Amino acid sequence: MSTARLTINLHALASNWRALDAKSNVETGAVVKADAYGLGAGPVSAALAEEGVRKFFVAAAEEGLAVRQAVGPEPQIFVFSGFMDGDNGLHFADNLIPMINSPEQFKRLQQAMPDHPFGVQLDSGMNRLGLEPADWASLRSEIESLNPKAIISHLACSDEPDHPMNRRQLKTFRDMTDGVAAPRSLAATGGLLMGPEFHFDFCRPGVGLYGGMPFADAKPVVSVDLPVIQVRSVSVGETVGYGGYWVARRPSRIATVAAGYADGLHRAIGGGIDTFVGDQPCPVVGRISMDLITVDVTDLPEDPERLRILNGHQTVDDLAEAAGTIGYEILTSLGARYSRGYVE
Numbered sequence: 001m002s003t004a005r006l007t008i009n010l011h012a013l014a015s016n017w018r019a020l021d022a023k024s025n026v027e028t029g030a031v032v033k034a035d036a037y038g039l040g041a042g043p044v045s046a047a048l049a050e051e052g053v054r055k056f057f058v059a060a061a062e063e064g065l066a067v068r069q070a071v072g073p074e075p076q077i078f079v080f081s082g083f084m085d086g087d088n089g090l091h092f093a094d095n096l097i098p099m100i101n102s103p104e105q106f107k108r109l110q111q112a113m114p115d116h117p118f119g120v121q122l123d124s125g126m127n128r129l130g131l132e133p134a135d136w137a138s139l140r141s142e143i144e145s146l147n148p149k150a151i152i153s154h155l156a157c158s159d160e161p162d163h164p165m166n167r168r169q170l171k172t173f174r175d176m177t178d179g180v181a182a183p184r185s186l187a188a189t190g191g192l193l194m195g196p197e198f199h200f201d202f203c204r205p206g207v208g209l210y211g212g213m214p215f216a217d218a219k220p221v222v223s224v225d226l227p228v229i230q231v232r233s234v235s236v237g238e239t240v241g242y243g244g245y246w247v248a249r250r251p252s253r254i255a256t257v258a259a260g261y262a263d264g265l266h267r268a269i270g271g272g273i274d275t276f277v278g279d280q281p282c283p284v285v286g287r288i289s290m291d292l293i294t295v296d297v298t299d300l301p302e303d304p305e306r307l308r309i310l311n312g313h314q315t316v317d318d319l320a321e322a323a324g325t326i327g328y329e330i331l332t333s334l335g336a337r338y339s340r341g342y343v344e
């Protein structure tokens with residue numbers, strides 16, 4: 001193994017989807033935007049379709065084609081960014097369904113493709129995407145007469161179940177949509193975990209499928225193995241890496257592995273992070289470089305050939321915490337240099 005390797009466990013992915021699906025009595029879709037949070041939209045969508053997922057969600061129409069190829073003609077594929085300026089029938093070939101976000105998008109779609117299926121995204125308080133309440137009020141009857149495929153809104157604070165914003169958005173969404181015939185959805189991973197009031201007709205988790213918080217019971221889906229390039233002995237008082245900020249306090253063995261911040265292992269990941277040989281942790285020491293990480297392997301009985309940095313012991317959220325970010329960003333920044341393997 002000469003390159004760092006990303007292994008995506010599709011059994012764990014499927015098991016996370018089933019576990020989330022079991023938490024509601026409604027349909028559970030899957031968000032596969034940003035190349036399925038960096039893990040590969042094709043294999044991920046195919047595995048989820050096999051589990052029974054019938055509603056997929058991407059951010060931009062361009063992302064939908066790979067999903068369509070993976071899931072076949074039947075499942076619905078919704079596009080969160082809707083029908084953008086410059087979009088046309090080509091972008092929405094393969095029956096991709098735009099989520100209309102503004103009166104302009106609605107008008108544009110009606111002019112370009114009056115018979116094309118669409119959904120609606122409403123703004124219930126996040127102020128990011130979606131029709132404002134006033135725009136919705138004036139378009140509602142026209143839109144309803146055209147049979148939208150879904151009406152959704154998105155929670156801003158669902159990673160904090162007790163945040164008052166959640167109930168405010170719930171009420172706004174209800175006030176805006178009670179009585180519509182179209183299937184409604186408010187919940188991503190966080191909303192799904194907050195209970196039935198938030199479930200409406202279907203839920204649409206993303207990050208929980210991929211092993212990330214706020215789904216605390218998720219199985220880890222990704223592991224990352226780093227090949228060791230070189231191992232050296234370091235004497236007491238010698239330093240390791242840029243800035244010389246790690247100093248050996250005992251005679252040490254230092255392994256240098258082939259991955260770094262250009263591979264999504266952020267430079268900001270400070271101390272407290274380990275790599276592993278099986279269950280045995282070996283601490284990362286010194287600064288993370290662009291392509292290299294240094295690891296204290298003194299306590300191993302023999303020099304390792306590879307070290308694992310993401311596994312069941314140390315999750316994307318552990319790395320995220322060490323880097324001052326969120327698991328979503330760790331997942332989506334696991335770079336293009338890894339060789340990828342799928343456990344099917």
Ligand SMILES: *Cc1c(COP(=O)(O)O)cnc(C)c1O
Pocket residue numbers: 031033080153154187188189190204205206207208
């Ligand atoms: C990303 C996204 C989701 C999925 O969110 P997770 O927190 O990853 O479950 C659902 N709905 C919308 C509109 C999104 O942008």
